[in-house]
Amino acid sequence: MGKYRVSSIGTGRDRFAPVHEAREGCAMSLNAYDLSAGLFIRGLTNLKTQLKKAEDPAAASGRGEEALLAAQLAVEERVRGAAGDAQSDLHMYTLAAQIHWAAEGARLAIAQLLGAPSVPAANDARSFADLHQRLDATIAYLRDIAPGDLEAGLDREIVIEHRRGSMRSKGSQFLIAFAIPHFFYHVTTAYGILRNQGVQLTMGDFLGNWGTS
Numbered sequence: 001m002g003k004y005r006v007s008s009i010g011t012g013r014d015r016f017a018p019v020h021e022a023r024e025g026c027a028m029s030l031n032a033y034d035l036s037a038g039l040f041i042r043g044l045t046n047l048k049t050q051l052k053k054a055e056d057p058a059a060a061s062g063r064g065e066e067a068l069l070a071a072q073l074a075v076e077e078r079v080r081g082a083a084g085d086a087q088s089d090l091h092m093y094t095l096a097a098q099i100h101w102a103a104e105g106a107r108l109a110i111a112q113l114l115g116a117p118s119v120p121a122a123n124d125a126r127s128f129a130d131l132h133q134r135l136d137a138t139i140a141y142l143r144d145i146a147p148g149d150l151e152a153g154l155d156r157e158i159v160i161e162h163r164r165g166s167m168r169s170k171g172s173q174f175l176i177a178f179a180i181p182h183f184f185y186h187v188t189t190a191y192g193i194l195r196n197q198g199v200q201l202t203m204g205d206f207l208g209n210w211g212t213s
Contacts, residue, residue, distance in 0.1 A: 032151045032153065033145065033147035036109065037145050039183075040106035040109075041139055041142050041143065043106075044106065044138060044139050046207070046208040049208070053201060066126070066127075069127070070095070070096070095190055095193045099135070099190050100121075102186035102187045103137075104138075105179070106142065109175070109182075110142060112160075112174065113154070113156065113174075114149055114150070115156055121134075153171040154170070155170060160174075188206075
């Protein structure tokens with residue numbers, strides 16, 4: 001795939017031009033690390049900023065952090081699976097659980113790409129401090145990954161086991177079609193819960209300092 005730049009003017013096809021037409025310094029080259037660990041680090045760092053903004057309003061409102069971390073977009077319901085077993089509607093996870101799975105989703109996805117699947121950590125955070133610790137630990141883990149180690153992961157066969165069987169794909173397909181959407185599913189839902197609970201966040205809080213970092 002060729003490298004492309006995005007023009008700040010024009011519409012439609014004019015907005016995309018091959019890199020050889022771009023001025024020096026305008027092109028961006030992406031690698032496996034940028035598209036996986038680097039992307040997850042940015043999302044989790046922005047999530048930490050949102051969580052910090054939530055701490056003061058939670059204390060001032062009298063609800064306390066326990067109530068905020070237990071908040072959901074809607075009341076959780078149980079649905080019946082094909083085998084008749086009760087399954088939790090994942091859309092209705094609490095704020096604490098959404099943040100937990102954003103961090104765990106990033107960590108486990110990278111482990112899959114590295115060929116070293118690991119067991120998910122317990123979803124047992126009960127405070128802002130617990131969640132910050134979880135986020136910090138995950139960010140530190142991602143920063144320690146050698147970029148070159150992830151390149152081979154794009155061609156590795158990934159096998160995801162779940163209650164209905166298993167799914168197989170190349171690492172590149174796993175990253176683009178599952179790991180990244182799964183990560184932002186939880187990050188976005190956490191943001192939505194915070195806004196729904198009255199925390200004054202903006203799109204800038206979600207995007208972070210994207211222009212320089």
